[in-house]
Structure formats: structure tokens, C-alpha cells
Amino acid sequence: MKILVCLGNVPDTTTKIKISDNKLDATGIQWIINPWDELALTRAMELKEDANNLVDGVSVVSVGLASAEPTIRKALAIGADEAFRIDCEPTDAFFTATQLSLVAKDFDIVLTGIESSDYNGISVGGMLAEIIGSASVSAVSSLNIDADKIIVSREIDGGKETVSTQLPVVLTVQKGIAKDPRIPAMRGIMMARQKPLKVIAATSTANLTEILKFEMPQAKGKCKMVDAENVAELVNLLRNEAKVI
Amino acid sequence: MNFEFTEEQLMIRDAARDYVQREAIKDVLERDEKSEFPAKHVKALGELGFLGMMADPKYGGGGMDTVSYVLAMEEISKVDASLGVIMSVNNSLVVWGLQKYGNDFQKDKYLPALCDGRQIGAFLLSEPEAGSDASHQHTTAEDKGDYYLINGTKNWITNANSASVYLVVAQTHPEKKHKGINAFIVDKNSPGISLGPHENKMGMRSSDTHSVMFTDVKVPKENRIGDDGFGFTFAMRVLEGGRIGIASQALGIAGGAMERAIAYSKERKSFGTEISNHQAIAFKLADMAVKIENARNLCLKAAWLKDQHKPFGIFSAMAKQYAADIAMEVTTEAVQIHGGYGYVKEYHVERLMREAKLTQIYEGTSEVQKIIISRDLLHD
Ligand SMILES: Cc1cc2nc3c(=O)[nH]c(=O)nc-3n(C[C@H](O)[C@H](O)[C@H](O)COP(=O)(O)OP(=O)(O)OC[C@H]3O[C@@H](n4cnc5c(N)ncnc54)[C@H](O)[C@@H]3O)c2cc1C
Numbered sequence: 243m244k245i246l247v248c249l250g251n252v253p254d255t256t257t258k259i260k261i262s263d264n265k266l267d268a269t270g271i272q273w274i275i276n277p278w279d280e281l282a283l284t285r286a287m288e289l290k291e292d293a294n295n296l297v298d299g300v301s302v303v304s305v306g307l308a309s310a311e312p313t314i315r316k317a318l319a320i321g322a323d324e325a326f327r328i329d330c331e332p333t334d335a336f337f338t339a340t341q342l343s344l345v346a347k348d349f350d351i352v353l354t355g356i357e358s359s360d361y362n363g364i365s366v367g368g369m370l371a372e373i374i375g376s377a378s379v380s381a382v383s384s385l386n387i388d389a390d391k392i393i394v395s396r397e398i399d400g401g402k403e404t405v406s407t408q409l410p411v412v413l414t415v416q417k418g419i420a421k422d423p424r425i426p427a428m429r430g431i432m433m434a435r436q437k438p439l440k441v442i443a444a445t446s447t448a449n450l451t452e453i454l455k456f457e458m459p460q461a462k463g464k465c466k467m468v469d470a471e472n473v474a475e476l477v478n479l480l481r482n483e484a485k486v487i
Numbered sequence: 488m489n490f491e492f493t494e495e496q497l498m499i500r501d502a503a504r505d506y507v508q509r510e511a512i513k514d515v516l517e518r519d520e521k522s523e524f525p526a527k528h529v530k531a532l533g534e535l536g537f538l539g540m541m542a543d544p545k546y547g548g549g550g551m552d553t554v555s556y557v558l559a560m561e562e563i564s565k566v567d568a569s570l571g572v573i574m575s576v577n578n579s580l581v582v583w584g585l586q587k588y589g590n591d592f593q594k595d596k597y598l599p600a601l602c603d604g605r606q607i608g609a610f611l612l613s614e615p616e617a618g619s620d621a622s623h624q625h626t627t628a629e630d631k632g633d634y635y636l637i638n639g640t641k642n643w644i645t646n647a648n649s650a651s652v653y654l655v656v657a658q659t660h661p662e663k664k665h666k667g668i669n670a671f672i673v674d675k676n677s678p679g680i681s682l683g684p685h686e687n688k689m690g691m692r693s694s695d696t697h698s699v700m701f702t703d704v705k706v707p708k709e710n711r712i713g714d715d716g717f718g719f720t721f722a723m724r725v726l727e728g729g730r731i732g733i734a735s736q737a738l739g740i741a742g743g744a745m746e747r748a749i750a751y752s753k754e755r756k757s758f759g760t761e762i763s764n765h766q767a768i769a770f771k772l773a774d775m776a777v778k779i780e781n782a783r784n785l786c787l788k789a790a791w792l793k794d795q796h797k798p799f800g801i802f803s804a805m806a807k808q809y810a811a812d813i814a815m816e817v818t819t820e821a822v823q824i825h826g827g828y829g830y831v832k833e834y835h836v837e838r839l840m841r842e843a844k845l846t847q848i849y850e851g852t853s854e855v856q857k858i859i860i861s862r863d864l865l866h867d
Contacts, residue, residue: 312494319498422509425502428536428549431495 243387243409245286246349247302248342248366249317250276250332250358251310261456266360273313277423278355284420285385286353287321296387299323301349305332305341311439319426319434330444339369340447347374350409351392356381356416367414376410383418492554499551500558502535507566515567518693519838522685524649525570525693533604537563537574539582546586546598553728553790557735561783564739565746568842569693571739572849575732576645577601581608581654584725585672588713593672597652609650609675610729611641611699612722618642619855621656622665622719626701628657635659635671635711637679637704643849647682647697651675655701656722659715668718672710679704690841727800729850731789734806737814737846738782744814744821744839745775751825751834762824771820778813785809801863808856811846818843 253259253271260267275283283302290297302317303326304310314325326345332338346352352374354367371378382394383402392411395404397418426434468476480487492500511528518525532538540556542548556578564571582601585594600606617623626639637657653673660667673680683698712721749772752763762768785806792799818840822829829836847853 312497315494316498425505425535426498427502427534428499428540428551429544431498431502432544432550434495434498 243297243350243390244348245289245297245300245351245353246346247279247283247286247300247317247322248346248352248354248370249279249283249302249304249314250355250360251304251306251313252276252358252360255359259458261458264453264455266456273310275313275316275423276355276358276360278357278359278416279353280355280423281417281420282353282355282415283317283320283322284422284424285415287424288420289385289387290321292387294387301325301345303328303342303345305330305338305444307331314439315434316426318437318439319430320424321426321430322437324437325439326442327439328442328444334449334451335363335365336369336450337447339366339373341444342366342370343373344442344445346370346412350411352376352410352412353385354412354414356414364414367412371412374410374412376412377407378412378414379405379407380414382413382415385413385415385419492558495551496555496558499540499555500562503537503559503562504565506531506535507563507570511563511567511570515693516832516835516838518569519690520692520832522687522692524695525567525573526649528567528570529573529607529649530604532563532570532574533602533607536603538577538604538607539598539602540578542582542586542598542602546594547602548582548586548598549602552794553731554787554794557731557738557783557786557790560732560735561739561742561786564736564842565743567693568736568740568839568845569691571736572645572691572694572733572845573607573649575729575736576610577607579729579732580610580725581652583728584610584654584670584712584721587724588717588721589672592709593712597672601652606651607646607649608652608654609644609646610725611644611647611653611655612726613642613644615640615642615698619852621722622668624656624658624668626655626657627661628655628659628669628671628706630659631705633708635669635706635708637671637673637701637706639701641699641701643686643696644699645694645696645849647699648685648695653680653699654712655706656718657701659718663716665719666716668722669715670712670718670721671706672712673704673706677704677706689844690838691845726850727803728793730803730807730856731786731793731799733846733850734782734786734789734803734810737807737810737843738779738786740839740843740846741775741779741782741810741814741817744818744836744843745772745779747834747836747839748772748775748821748824751828755826755828768824771824775817775820778817782806782810782813801860804851804856804859807846807851808853808860811843812853814843814846815840 286300300322301324302322305328328341357364381396384395386393392407536549539548540551544550628635655673659669679702681700686696755762789802789806821836
């Protein structure tokens, strides 16, 4: 069985986001693997290392320009066997899913994070499954391989659902799929450049959506402390200033 | 000139940071309080490759450069300087010393387990009566034909209890003074070795420090490092490299204190505003940043020179002296910025201040570094 993990290249989650010219201002940003994708990679590596030899290889793919390669190489350092980079800027979910399909169609299990921590679109995985005509399960929080069957469970309202699925399948995974992301070992870091990183030309396709504008969230209001004894003042503030009661 | 790090160097820095920020931080205060050796973190760092980072991959080392080592030591020491010194002694004294000056037999036998953390090493030079004046070795290594017999006491030995491999410096030919000194690889379990009690230290309490007594300890001839009489030169050359490790440790301690001081100053309010808005506090932060940047540049320069196989001893002495001294200043100011909270343990800065003090003392005190630097200036 071959696993493909789709990697988004996103700003470090502690980045202070700045928008200029209706675009993310990329100066000074440190890029990381999208946290959900990194957990997916961790689970893929765990399955590959499983004693039952169920997984033949773990590959990673990312849609991005050459500047995304350090992030991709980190996945190789963590242990992926090979990487693909589809050479274009990922502009919207459908566009990205279409590019990913170039590579994803050759794999048994395709993992994508449930969303990306930058645009939070939550759509690429489902679209990708549709494009390559595979099964798809969303919001997966555990993944196991039982002989030739894939058993996944997913959070549902008030509980958990366990599903078996045919192959090929696209799974969009969320927290719980693996405990912590892996830290690459020195040996992996050293080997990363020797592993194949194939650059694939993008296919031409249109965006289905267009971003009209970005807005920064409103600054959080100042916190006012009211003395515990002073209930009247609290009610007054809630009614007349916050206007919530 | 190129001030850019490579992708690999950054990946190593991030790996070190991720490990300590995620794991070592959890029990650092408790280990400090209880003087507890960080066995599980040492094992994990070994598995990640941090204990033999610069050694040749054919011995299981990471094959990385000294610049990466500075970055990793800095990140690790920001959180846990005890873990930093364990790593520094293993990497830059024991592993590097063996790789550079050991013969093939010695390297094949000892390096693989020292690089992946199955074993760790200790470096035994200082004695009760020979600290700064390390050439005055009282420990003797008598040549008995096919073995040496070691007698004497070593003091302040980092990793003394947890190490399996000791590199021991001792006097074989007293009449030749420092030219009669040898260095040996000694198995810690050899008959005749005993340890003093765990030293109850001011800081770096999670690293284990003991005195080590040798009574008629037999060491095979094949365990001598280099030619007869090479031991003092060995120790001094190894310490030249080791100082880059301790300098980077001091840099990390200072950096950790500054990060905490910045965060605290933006939260704590006095006179109606965050204390970072008081210029007296903001300027302290500015001073810290400048000192830390200077120290980092010195560490990286010494590391870069070493990687280029150029003489680096004066620069590693400068880096060690400067980084250790500013670590003391920066941590003291970080406690000041925290006010009363800085004086209690849960805010970490008092621990960093205690840790900083040691960097001015071991692997050559700040005064000794100035001797090295000034001698070089005055030497015709
Ligand atoms: C926690 C800890 C861990 C250590 N780990 C190790 C280890 O793993 N292996 C090891 O071999 N050693 C280790 N050491 C020993 C350390 O390297 C020595 O303590 C250090 O070299 C200083 O020696 P000393 O303590 O004998 O001080 P001394 O040499 O007695 O110095 C006392 C003071 O006099 C000053 N001084 C001495 N000579 C001069 C001079 N000529 N000019 C000006 N000032 C001078 C010193 O700078 C110092 O301020 C460790 C020490 C500590 C505290």
C-alpha cells in the first residue's frame, strides 16, 4: 500500500499576519508544514514502521513555488521516501485540488489535513477525492490498516463513528490522528537532500473562487476589572457600555 | 561574508527548539529542585542525533558543522542549561576529542555508542589542587609495561555518575612537567574507581557532578590517546573546541532570560501601564538584545573558523568569556524586570541566573579566558 500526504506550506502559527495589496505580506514569515498535514505525516510514518509491513512507501506532495522546498524537505527529513512539488502558487481550493490530482491518482491512501491553518478552507480533500474518483472520509481522527481494509474513526456529534473504506481513498484528518508531530533526527536532516524531490509542471485550470478582500479582525476591546463587591457597576457596564443585557 | 544559515542548520535549530520547548520544559523546574539527572531527555536527544552531532556519520555521528552545534546548544540551553552541559561535554570534549585524536581502534570501539546516546562520556581534567592551573596534575599514570596504573582524585566531574566512558588526564613523567602528561580512555566500571557524593550545586543542578577517585586503576596501553606525553596538548586543544559549546550554552541562557523578560514586561502593569512602557525597562531589554547579538556573532565566528579548519582558539576564548559574562548580566537584569516574581522559582529567571554563573567558571574561568586572549595580544 502506498500513502501520499499532501503538505500545505503555511506561515508559522505565531506569525503576526499583515496584509498588503490584498495579499498576505510574506516578509519575515517563517514557513512551516500545515500542522494537520504534519500530524497526517506522523501517522503515515507510524504505519510505515508498523511491524506488519502494510505500507510500502510514504510520499509527500505540495503545490507551491520553489520557496516551499524547505518545508517539503523537512517532511523528507522526518522520513518520507520521496516528494513532489507541483510548480505553481496554490490560488484556490479547486485549483489546488486539481494540481494535487496529478500525483494523488497513483496512490492507495491520500491524506490531507482537515484544513490549512492559514486560509481554513476545509475543501481541498473532498474536491480531490471527487476529481480522482476515490472514496473519501472527512474529519478522521484515527486511521488503521487491517490486512487490506482501512478502518478509520471520525468525531460525530456527541460521539465517534468507525468506518471501513475501500481503496483508493482520500482521508481528511484532524487532531487525534497522531499525538505529536515528529522532530526530524540529525540523520534524516542529512539524508533529506539525497531523496527525490520531483518538480511537476502545473496543469492549467481556472480558479472557482476569487478573493475580493481581506480584513483584519477588530481589535479586542480592553478588559475592564470590576470589584467583586460592586455588582451594580457590573450591571451598568454590561447594559450601557457592552450593551449585552 | 554571508550571514545566511543553510536549510539544514535551520532545521537543526528548529529540531532542538521543538524538543526542549515540548519536552524538557515540562520537568525542568522539578529536576532543578531535586537535582535529578535528565535521563529520558538525554536518551531522546541521543536518538535525535544531538549527542554526536559533529562526528563522522561512519561512526554514527550527525556529520554536522559547528555552526549547527552553536544553534542547537543555544536553543537547548534557553530551556535547560543542564541538558546543555551534558550535551556539550559529550559532543565537544569526549566525541570530538576521540574523533580528532583517537586511533581507528579507539574510534570504532567507543564512538558509535557515544554518538547515539547509548553511552555518554565525561572529561576528567580538574583536580582538587589543579583547576585553572591544569598543568599541575597530581593524578598519576604509572607506565607498567603493558598497562598504566592510575591513582589520584579528579574534581567537579560533569556526567561522572551517568557516563560510561571517561577521558582521564594524568601525569606519567613528572620530571617532564606538562610534557609528561597523558590522556586515557577509561571504562567507568574499572575496578578501583569510586565516586564522591553528588555535589549540591547552586545551578545546573540537573547535571550530575562528582569527584572521582582512582585507586590502582589498570588501563590497557591501547587506551592512551596519542603519543606518550600528548595528554596536556590533547586537553588544551579539546577545550578550545569545548569553549564554543559553553559559550553557546551561555548565549542560550541569556536568550532564554531575555525572552521571558520581554514576555513578562508586556504583561505586568505598574502605574497604569505595562512595565515595558517604562523606558527604564525597555532600555534594559535593548541592552540585553545587543549583548546577546554580540555574543551570538562571536560564537558563530569561532564555530565558522573551526569549520574552515582555521585557528579559532582565541575566538573561542573571546566567545566563552563574553557570552558567559553577558549571560550573568542579562539574567540578573531579567530577574530585576520580574521584580519579586523573578526571585521565586516558578518564573525560571532565577534558575537561569544561577545557571549563568557556572558558565563563568568551568572550562576555564573568565579570568583564564582573558589570560589566553591577552597572551595572544602580547605575544611577539
Ligand atoms: C559544576 C562544575 C562542573 C565542572 N565540570 C568539569 C568537568 O566535567 N571536567 C573537568 O575537568 N572540570 C570540570 N569542572 C572544573 C572547572 O573547570 C574548574 O572549576 C575551573 O577550571 C576553575 O578551577 P578551580 O575551581 O580550581 O578554581 P581556581 O583555579 O582555584 O580559581 C579560583 C579563582 O582564581 C582565579 N584565578 C586562578 N588563576 C588565576 C590567574 N593566573 N590569574 C587570574 N585569576 C586566576 C580564577 O579565575 C578563579 O576566579 C567543573 C566545575 C564545576 C563547578
